[in-house]
Amino acid sequence: MTQYPTIRPRRLRRTAALRRLTTETRLHPAELILPVFVREGISEPRPIAAMPGVQQHTLDSVRRAAADAAAAGIGGIMLFGVPAVRDARGSAADDPDGILNAATRAVVSEAGDALVVQTDLCLDEFTDHGHCGVLDAAGEVDNDATLERYRSIAIAQAEAGSALLGLSGMMDGQVAAVRGALDAAGHRDTAVLAYSAKYASAFYGPFREAVDSQLTGNRRGYQQDPANRREGRREAELDIAEGADAVMVKPAMSFLDVLSDVAQRSPVxxxxxxxxxxAAMIEAAAANGWIDRRGAILEATTSIKRAGADAILSYFAIELAGWLR
Incomplete structure (x- = not known):
């Protein structure tokens, strides 16, 4: 007698209704955050060639972007500033009238409580050498001198209205330094997101165009080695101990194992x-007709959620929210 299987997992895949009922991982618009670039000295939004569909915004157009994000029901917006003038210490970063702080006030005014308005706290966009900190006499990033700059920037961003500061510089002790500065200045309710496991990745290339990066060389002396897995978990644990309200793994898709490790252990x-x-890879392949764009975006983002992300920064956030609704 022919033996047929009695256990048939395919039963639960047979129809769209069954698949929907048994889905293990679901995306929601409220879990999505839109990264946005605001550039000083431009009169209209400027397309970013390496990032189809993404622009450098003016102060006026970033208001519209915030309104669109709020209407889409996404969770938040992360602001990056591109100043007209840079110097060795990134003076524009903590200038109350600098582009990032001005954009923060504009977006807070536009979006109110409909979005969590967040700001990138780093120096790379603001320095004339493109590194994430100040340099010492030997041209190396000085960790502790950089922490002093981060403290000042944190206070400026909090006073501009940022609800959450994204510490992306990968300096040792940055969470403790910023948390202490915020608390001492009376900004105890301003949250801190630590870019804990931020790897020295080849996938940052288009971002360099987006912020008009002045970097020569690389950031391997402070960003993590892509070959290291345990180190990502250790960095997250250190940041949590220093008071981080949330932690980040970046990039996402190349480091899903690290994301899973951190998610399994993190209390935040x-x-x-x-x-x-x-994002650029998906756009380029789709433009050539090699992949289904919508399917690839949904699959890629779902894989990040499945690995353990509670929230995802994505340039597709508004488009995704529309599909999910």
């Missing part, structure tokens, strides 16, 4: 960043 929310190169 774990976020992931679907970075510029990940």
């Amino acid at each position: 929310p774990v976020w992931a960043y679907q970075v510029s190169g990940e």
Whole structure:
């Protein structure tokens, strides 16, 4: 007698209704965060060639972007500033009238409580050398001198109205330094997101165009080695001990194992960043007719959620929210 299987997992895949009922991982618009670039000195939005569909915004157009994000029902917006003038210490970063702080006030005014308005706290966009910190006499990033700059920037961003500061510089002790500065200045309710496991990745290429990066060389002396897995978990644990309200793994898709490790151990929310190169790959392949664009975006983002992300930064956030609704 022919033996047929009695256990048939395919039963639950047979119809769309069954698949929907048994889905293990679901995306929701409220879990999505839109990264947005605001550039000083431009009169209209400027397309970013390496990031189809993404623009450098003016102060006026970033208001419209915030309104669109709020209407889409996504969770938040992460602001990056591109100043007209840079110097060695990134003076524009903590200038109350600098582009990022001005954009923060504009977006807070536009979006109110409909979005969590967040700001990138780093120096790379603001320095004339493109590194995430100040340099010492030997041209190396000075960790502790950089922490002093981060403290000042944190206070400026909090006073501009940012609800959450994204510490992306990968300096040792940055969470403790910023938390202490915020608390001492009376900004105890301003949250801190630590980019804990941020790897020295090839997938940041398009972002460099987006912020007009002045970097020569690389950031391997402070960003993590892509070959290291345990180190990502250790960095997250250190940041949590220093008071981080949430931690980040970046990039997302190349480091799903690290994301899973951190998510399994973290007592605070774990976020992931679907970075510029990940988005650009999908756009380029879709433009050539090699992949289904919508399917690839949904699959890629779902994989990040499945690995353990509580929130995802994605350039597709508004489009995704529309599909999910």
